[in-house]
Amino acid sequence: MSQTIELAITGMTCDHCVHAVTEAIQDVPGVESVKVDLASNAALVTAMNADIEKILAAVAEEGYTAAVK
Numbered sequence: 001m002s003q004t005i006e007l008a009i010t011g012m013t014c015d016h017c018v019h020a021v022t023e024a025i026q027d028v029p030g031v032e033s034v035k036v037d038l039a040s041n042a043a044l045v046t047a048m049n050a051d052i053e054k055i056l057a058a059v060a061e062e063g064y065t066a067a068v069k
C-alpha cells in the first residue's frame with residue numbers, strides 16, 4: 001500500500017534547489033509523487049514500497065540533507 005512520507009530538507013535556498021530535490025526523489029523506485037516546499041523546508045512524498053533510505057540518499061547526493069519528520 002502507498003505511504004506518505006514527510007521529510008525535513010535542509011540546504012535549499014531557491015527554486016533550483018526545489019527542482020533538484022524534486023527530481024532526485026522522483027527518480028527513486030516506488031515514488032509516486034513529490035511536493036517540495038521551499039518556505040517550510042519540507043517534502044511530502046507519496047510512495048509505494050519505496051526504500052526511505054534510498055530517498056534520503058538521493059537527496060544527499062544532490063547536496064542537501066533530508067530527515068524523516
Ligand SMILES: [Cu+2]
Nearest residue numbers: 013014016017
Ligand atoms: Cu538553489
